Amino acid sequence: MNTNDLGCLEFSGRYPNNILEETNNYSIVTGVIARTYEYDIIHAHDWLTYSSGLHAKNVSGKPLVIHVHATEFDRSRGKPNPTVYGIEKNGMDHCDHIICVSNLTRKTVIENYHQPEWKVSTVHNAVEPLSPEIEAIERISNVKEKVITFLGRITMQKGPEFFVDAATQVLRRTKHIRFVMAGSGDMMNQMIRLVADRGIADRFHFTGFLRGEQVYEMLKSSDVYVMPSVSEPFGISPLEAMQCGVPSIISYQSGCAEILNNVIKTDYWDVDAMADAMYSICTYPGMAEFLKEEGKREVDSIVWEDAGKKIRAIYDSLV
Amino acid sequence: MKTICFYFQIHQPYRLKRYRFFNIGRDHYYYDDYSNEDIMQQIAARSFIPANRMLLDLINTYKGKFKFAISVSGVALDQMEVYAPEVIDGLKELSRTGAVEFLAETYSHSLSSLIDPVEFQSQVQQQTQKIKLLFDQKPKVLRNTEMIFSDDIAEMAYNMGYTKMVSEGAKLILSWRSPNYVYKSENQPNMKLLLRNSQFSDDISLRFSDYTWKEYPLTAEKYISWIAATSPQEEVFNIFMNYETFGNLQPAHSGIFEFMKALPKFAFDKGIEFSTPSQIMDTHKPVGTVSVPLAISWSDEERDLSRWLGNKLQKSAFNTLYEISERIRLANDRRLKKDWQYLQSSDHFYYMSTKHFYDGSMHSKFSPYQSPYDAFNNYMNVLSDFIDRVKAQFPDSVDNEELNSLLTTIHNQEREIKKLQSELKKVLTENEEKLVEKTPVK
Numbered sequence: 001m002n003t004n005d006l007g008c009l010e011f012s013g014r015y016p017n018n019i020l021e022e023t024n025n026y027s028i029v030t031g032v033i034a035r036t037y038e039y040d041i042i043h044a045h046d047w048l049t050y051s052s053g054l055h056a057k058n059v060s061g062k063p064l065v066i067h068v069h070a071t072e073f074d075r076s077r078g079k080p081n082p083t084v085y086g087i088e089k090n091g092m093d094h095c096d097h098i099i100c101v102s103n104l105t106r107k108t109v110i111e112n113y114h115q116p117e118w119k120v121s122t123v124h125n126a127v128e129p130l131s132p133e134i135e136a137i138e139r140i141s142n143v144k145e146k147v148i149t150f151l152g153r154i155t156m157q158k159g160p161e162f163f164v165d166a167a168t169q170v171l172r173r174t175k176h177i178r179f180v181m182a183g184s185g186d187m188m189n190q191m192i193r194l195v196a197d198r199g200i201a202d203r204f205h206f207t208g209f210l211r212g213e214q215v216y217e218m219l220k221s222s223d224v225y226v227m228p229s230v231s232e233p234f235g236i237s238p239l240e241a242m243q244c245g246v247p248s249i250i251s252y253q254s255g256c257a258e259i260l261n262n263v264i265k266t267d268y269w270d271v272d273a274m275a276d277a278m279y280s281i282c283t284y285p286g287m288a289e290f291l292k293e294e295g296k297r298e299v300d301s302i303v304w305e306d307a308g309k310k311i312r313a314i315y316d317s318l319v
Numbered sequence: 320m321k322t323i324c325f326y327f328q329i330h331q332p333y334r335l336k337r338y339r340f341f342n343i344g345r346d347h348y349y350y351d352d353y354s355n356e357d358i359m360q361q362i363a364a365r366s367f368i369p370a371n372r373m374l375l376d377l378i379n380t381y382k383g384k385f386k387f388a389i390s391v392s393g394v395a396l397d398q399m400e401v402y403a404p405e406v407i408d409g410l411k412e413l414s415r416t417g418a419v420e421f422l423a424e425t426y427s428h429s430l431s432s433l434i435d436p437v438e439f440q441s442q443v444q445q446q447t448q449k450i451k452l453l454f455d456q457k458p459k460v461l462r463n464t465e466m467i468f469s470d471d472i473a474e475m476a477y478n479m480g481y482t483k484m485v486s487e488g489a490k491l492i493l494s495w496r497s498p499n500y501v502y503k504s505e506n507q508p509n510m511k512l513l514l515r516n517s518q519f520s521d522d523i524s525l526r527f528s529d530y531t532w533k534e535y536p537l538t539a540e541k542y543i544s545w546i547a548a549t550s551p552q553e554e555v556f557n558i559f560m561n562y563e564t565f566g567n568l569q570p571a572h573s574g575i576f577e578f579m580k581a582l583p584k585f586a587f588d589k590g591i592e593f594s595t596p597s598q599i600m601d602t603h604k605p606v607g608t609v610s611v612p613l614a615i616s617w618s619d620e621e622r623d624l625s626r627w628l629g630n631k632l633q634k635s636a637f638n639t640l641y642e643i644s645e646r647i648r649l650a651n652d653r654r655l656k657k658d659w660q661y662l663q664s665s666d667h668f669y670y671m672s673t674k675h676f677y678d679g680s681m682h683s684k685f686s687p688y689q690s691p692y693d694a695f696n697n698y699m700n701v702l703s704d705f706i707d708r709v710k711a712q713f714p715d716s717v718d719n720e721e722l723n724s725l726l727t728t729i730h731n732q733e734r735e736i737k738k739l740q741s742e743l744k745k746v747l748t749e750n751e752e753k754l755v756e757k758t759p760v761k
Contacts, residue, residue, distance in 0.1 A: 173341055264692050272339055279340040280696040283703075286635025287695055293631075294673075 019048075020083065027052040034059040041065060041315050047072070047084055050091030063096040063318040071108050074231045077156055089113050096318055099311065101125050101234040102255025123311055124259050126304040127239040130216075137213065140221045145178045145203075146282040149222040149246075151215065152229075152237055154185035159228040159251065159268045164191060166228070168198045169275035177282050182207040182218050219244040223288065224281045228268045229254045238263060242299040247281045247291035249274060259302065262294040321546065321554050322592045324513060324599055325387035326485060327562040328462075329367070330428045331359055331395045332666035334687050338697055343704045349658065354687060356402045363403035366566030371409030373565070373576055377583055378418045385583045386418045386593045389562070390462050393426030393446045394664055396453065407453060414454040420595035422485070423447045423458035429663035430627060432463050432472050433614065434641045437648070438663075440479050445660075459483060460596045464665050466515065466559070466617035467624065470506035470610065477507045483600045485559065488514035489615045489622040496607065499553035501600055505608035511600045512609065515559040515617060519546070524560040528573035536574075539581035547589045555599055559617070619674070627668040632695040636702070637668060643706055646713050649726060655712070658705055670694035 004010055009025045016022060030052035034042075039060070044053030045067045057064040072080035072088060092098055092113050098120045100106040106122045109115050141147070148170075150163045160181065167179040181191060181204070188206070195204045210218055219225065225241035225248040232254035239256065241248050242263070250257055251268035264281070266273040281288050336351035377385045389410070399406045413419045425431060425442035426449070432439045447458050460483040461476050468486035476484055488498030498514040522542070526532045534541070546556055561568060569575040583593065618626045628634055640662065647659045670686045671694045688694040713722055 169341065264696075265690070275341070276339045276696060276700070277692075280692075280699065283340075284635065284695070284699045286632050287692065287699070290631040291692075 023048050023051060023087075027055045031055045031059055040319050043067060044091070044095075045069060047088045047091065050087055050095075054091060054094055057094070064094070065097045065099060065314065065318070066091050066095045068098060068100045068105055068109060068233075070233045071105060071112070073108050073112055074105070074233055075157055077230055097121065097314055099123050099314065103258050104231075104253070104255050105233045121310075121314060123307050123314075124255070124302075125234045125236055126302045126307050127236055127243065127299060128304070129300070130243050134213065134216050137216050137220050140217060143178060145176050146223040147178050147180060147221060148224040148226060148278055148282070149180045149182060149218060150226050150228075151182040151210070151218060151241075152227065154181065154183055154188045154191055156187065157230055157232070158185075159230045160185075160187055160191050161194060162228040162268055162271055162274065163226055164194050164198065164204070165271045166226075166274040166278060167204055168200055169271060170278050171200045171203055174279065174282075177203070177278070179204045180207060180218070180222070181205070182210050182215075184209040215240075216244060219246055222246050224249065224278055226274070226278070227251065227254065228266075228274060230268050232256070239299050239302065242295040245292045245296050247288055247295060249277050249281075260298065262291055262298045264291070320590070320592060321549075321556065322594045322599065323546065323556045323558060323586060324594055324596055326422070326462075326557070326559040326596065327370075327387065327389050327564075328560070329389065329391040329395050329562045331355070331362065331398055332428065332664040333394060333398065333661040334358075335667070335697055335701055338700045338704075340700050340703075343700055344707060347654075347704065347708065349701045349704075350661070351687070355398060359398050359402040362563060362567055363399070363406050365571070366563045367403070367406045368409060369571070369576065370562060370565040371406065371413060373580060374419075375409070375412055375416070377580065378413070378416045381583055381587070383416065383418045384587070384593065386420070386595050386598070388420040388422055388460070388595050389413070390422035390424050390458075391450075392424060392428040393449050394428060394661060396449055411454060414456060418595075420460070420597055421450050421454055421456045421458050422460045422462045422596065423450070423481070424462045425464050425663075427660045427663040428464050428665055430464060430467070430637065430665050430668070431641070431644075431663060432467060432475065433624070433628075434637070435644050436475050438641070438644050439475060441648070442660075442663075443479060460485060460600070462486075465627075467614050468512075468611055468616075469614040470504065470612055472614070473504040473507040473510045473611075477510050482509050483511050483513075483597065485513045485557070485596055486515070487615055487617040487622055488516055488557070491615060491622060492609045492611050497553055498557060499549065499555050500606045501555060501603040502607055502609050503605035505610040508608070511605055513555065513557050513596050513599060514609070515557045517617070519556060520558045520560050523558065523575075523578075524564040524568060527564075527569045527575055527578070537578065539578050539585050542578075543582065543585040543589055543591065546586075546591060555603065626672050626674060627665050630671070630673050630691075632671045632673075632691065633668045636671065636695060636698055639699070639702060639706075643709055646722075647709050649722060650709065650712055652712065655705075655708060662702065662705060667694070667698050671698070 009029060011022060034056035040062060042053050042056045042062055042064045044050055044064065046069050050066060053064050053066060072084045092109065092115050098109060098115060100109055100120060100122050102124060103122050106120050109120050110117055150160065152158045154160050163181065170177055192206060195201050207218065219241050225238060225246045227235055227238050227250045229235060229251050230253060234255035238248045238250050238260065248263045250263050250265055252265050253268050257265050264277040266277060281291065334351045334354050335349050338349060396407065414421065423443055424446055425439065426445040427442060429442055431442055443461065451457055461481040462485045463472060466487040468484065473484065493514065498516045502512045502514060504510040504512060522537060527537055529535060565575055565579065614624055615622050616624060628637060647655060650656065670688050671691045673691050686694065688697065
């Protein structure tokens, strides 16, 4: 244990290289807190906190609920890091209940982590209603073309190369559409090279990382939002897009596809279908208007209260 | 004297193949031949062919006292000619018995009556011509697509020369009145109407094999006894249903064929007859009028148009389609005209319905598409290509009316030229000698 001169453990506040040591320190601190306070349930989110949760459970004997927002399988597209897998499995084996954010994740937990079905439940995420300031943001459009946006981390899990492929198909045959890839990530440079290779760089733009309100400005100025995720445990961003009144295209392989109806769904690898859907929303006003209105209506009914009720029911069953 | 009026409807659309936007401008063939052939042959084998045989047997057994009406859309006939000609042969035999009345409807099973009167008339004409050609009957009773009816439609039908129509006995238009009488349109008193008795009709077509229904199992005897038990003034029982009830909607193992075979005997025993729509409307007087300001149909609980035109997608596709109708009528290209017929089928709009999308119920059974957006997208891509082809023949820059008048002028001038040419020829032949140059005699 490395304490500083005051006898305290130091935390970096981000994800450092020695992350395993940090999580270990975190669980030590948790043990101290666990001995000090009274509580009924322990709720731990994702692998970084599982060891803390287990430690608290050992100390107090109270039930442990772990919340799986993502698994190592999703992040690594099938080739998990063994240490992280070990921590996740350990947490799942010794807890009292597992909550997943989608049926897709639940399936992964049951099949790849060998958990019994009765121990795993699905509680879908929801989205916060937009604050009035954000509602007030106006569309910024200096270009007369339609804008199709990909907004998220540019990494393997999000399927950015499929977005570029679909964009290529559309751009080769239309004149009235532009593409934007917003965000940054480890695959960003690779995507820039891919766009240049395909010869579509004059109508395909990168914005880099967007902060706070910039995200909503980007969404409001878009005509289509695309999320071609290869394996998305849930994906709140399409819901945010729908709140801004933007028709969305998502992949069947994302958790939110389980609860959304007023979006166009395609398989992430089906570039033709994606391109077709992009063209359709930009060309047929009936489609764009319908998805915009019905999408907003649908997303307004997806509230955190429903998720809260379900979790409360799970708590009640454990105590 | 009670009489049962059976009417069976036959229709299958030309389903579209997966048509992506990059096919626009390149691929001008829109139809999923494999799927259409497969479905038509299956339905023919399960339903149409055995039903044709059953009905023919019944007519022969009861020596023509068993009568009914049939209506087939032109689009279904086109498909049957290619994929299942035995069905047409069966229908021809039925027609030859003289006990089967064929009704008039729109060629494409289209919704043209709602938006384009000229197209509606043309569609009905095309269909009646085909019926005359194949079955040697000139239909006298009009049945609009999916029983869609309104005061305006009654007026249009009358102007086309029809005085008899069939439609749905919707509560909305009948209120407390029973559909078991002949009515006439309030708007157009010369138009007589037979209204479908939905309860008796659905008992057979929807509930027959539903074992949770309290009247299950339905026997011919029970059914006829219900009809016989109605008040003596109610004389007309309009049982209208989809022909696929026999064998497809109600599979053979449910006993539907046996039910139907037994029905006439029990009916005749109770003194109940069978008639065709024309016979009934010719011999009975209307007991009242119905007023239908907003269109009704035989579909869904609401009995309205919401299944085809209930959401923005459907409305936008429908309007886009009929915007081009004037122009396509000016065209002569046979391929274009055939495509125009096939693209008007109401089924394309049906697949775009979001009515039962959210509970994933019955809708998915009949749609070849995964979702209504898919249906809309595919249809609009096809429509875009079609519109481009029509415009290529008649460019946008020329206005419809201008175009029409130009074409008329060209046509008249053509006629004039022909006339003058033949006159010239006549003059030349008469005065040949005078015109031949006299060669100088040396």
